Amino acid sequence: MKLATYNNGRRDGVLMLVSRDLKKAVAVPAIANTMQQLMDSWDLLVPQLQELYEALNQGILPNTVDFEEDKCHSPLPRAYQWADGSAYVNHVELVRKARGAEMPESFWTDPLVYQGGSDSFIPPRADIPLASDEWGIDFESEIAVITDDVPMGVSAENAHKHIKLLMLVNDVSLRNLIPGELAKGFGFFQSKPSSSFSPVAVTPDELGDVWRDCKIHLPLVTHLNDELFGQPNAGVDMTFNFSDLVSHVAKTRPIGAGAIIGSGTISNYDRSAGSSCLAEKRMLEVIADGKPATRFMGFGDRVRVEMFDKENHSIFGSIDQQVVRYEP
Structure with a gap:
């Protein structure tokens, strides 16, 4: 459905x-x-x-x-839970490499997850209002699942039974605010404003054989200002699948029906497919040339996120948004 x-x-x-x-x-x-x-x-x-x-x-x-x-609003205009992971560990590895930091081995066995704000999602075709374009405005093209009631301690082998719907995500990040927040040792808050989700959520059976191993084996296509930015395959290089993520989130507490759990930025080792966020492209530029050449988003910039089936039909509709100056 x-x-x-x-x-x-x-x-x-x-x-x-x-x-x-x-x-x-x-x-x-x-x-x-x-x-x-x-x-x-x-x-x-x-x-x-x-x-x-x-x-x-x-x-x-x-x-x-x-x-x-x-x-359309987001399929869930507000939710009891929005937990976003970082399932594509090569993306994390790349970002840390660019700043000369080693990645702990535990990152390959224990998923990274942060708890985002879930009370004010931005509709998929609405503007992204922000007070300053000096905050390092970035998009993050992702996939998310919506669950039913998930019992505490559910195993990764059984967690997939609780995945009822899938949708696309634009997890907006303010990159220039992130270092200061993380330095406090207490995680994201101001650097993660309201996220957006695709107009349509679909049941896993709608995806046919491209939904296997609790992953969607299709490219996620991102355009920035009407130019193709990236189309990495969401089923490739996903270290932790959605069943792993659901199990991880429910390790110490039950998860209520309508919880949203995200994949994190889609990323492939094959860089020819492009990227799903500006930060990754900038990190590749730092590694190659010693400094980034790509700027973050500014007022008036537009991002579009969409996924197509094998016949090139849109599956979820598109997230299509422009960054605008917030006026109180």
Whole structure:
């Protein structure tokens, strides 16, 4: 299934069932008004939704409307949990190498995860408002999963059963604020403003054989100011798959339905596919030339993140955003 949340002026929006080709949509108030309501009762409600989804794709469902990505909020406009990992360890290794730091061996066996703010996600087609373009504004193109209730201590072998939906992410980072925050020894906060997610979230079965080993084996395509920036394959060089990440997050506490867990920046050892964030490209320039040549984003810059199936059809819709000056 494919699902979205339309922004109807209310905090949690309205749940929409979306056709496979992203052309038609329908509200399903008789089943669930919001995405969180659906996540809270997933096993009970999904069979009913599946019947409607089949009818929607056959073109026989009444009361449908043309699907409009510009009307979408994030699939979950707010969430009880947003934990972002760094599953592509070669990306971490590269960043540390550029500043002459050795990477601990534990990074290859124990995932890195930070807890992000989940109360104010930015819609996928809305501007990214920031007060200063001297903060080192960067995008991070990622994938995330949404879970049902995850019991504490779930094993990596069983955690995949709790993955119900997948979506794309732009995890905005303020690179010039990060060093000062990390130096305090207490993690990110100001350097990680509101994130954004794709217009559409999809169930794993929609992906067919490209969803295997709890990874999506497709390129994640990022454009910066309408120029291709990178298209690394999300299924390649992913040290920790999504089942590993879910298990890690639930090691010492249960995770509530509707929790979002991210992959971190998609990155391949094969650099010909480009990068999924500006920081990685800058680090490659430092390693090659001793200094970065690529600037961070400024006001007016636009980023677009999208993933296509084997027939070149958009799967999740696109995150398409411009950085603007925040005016209180």
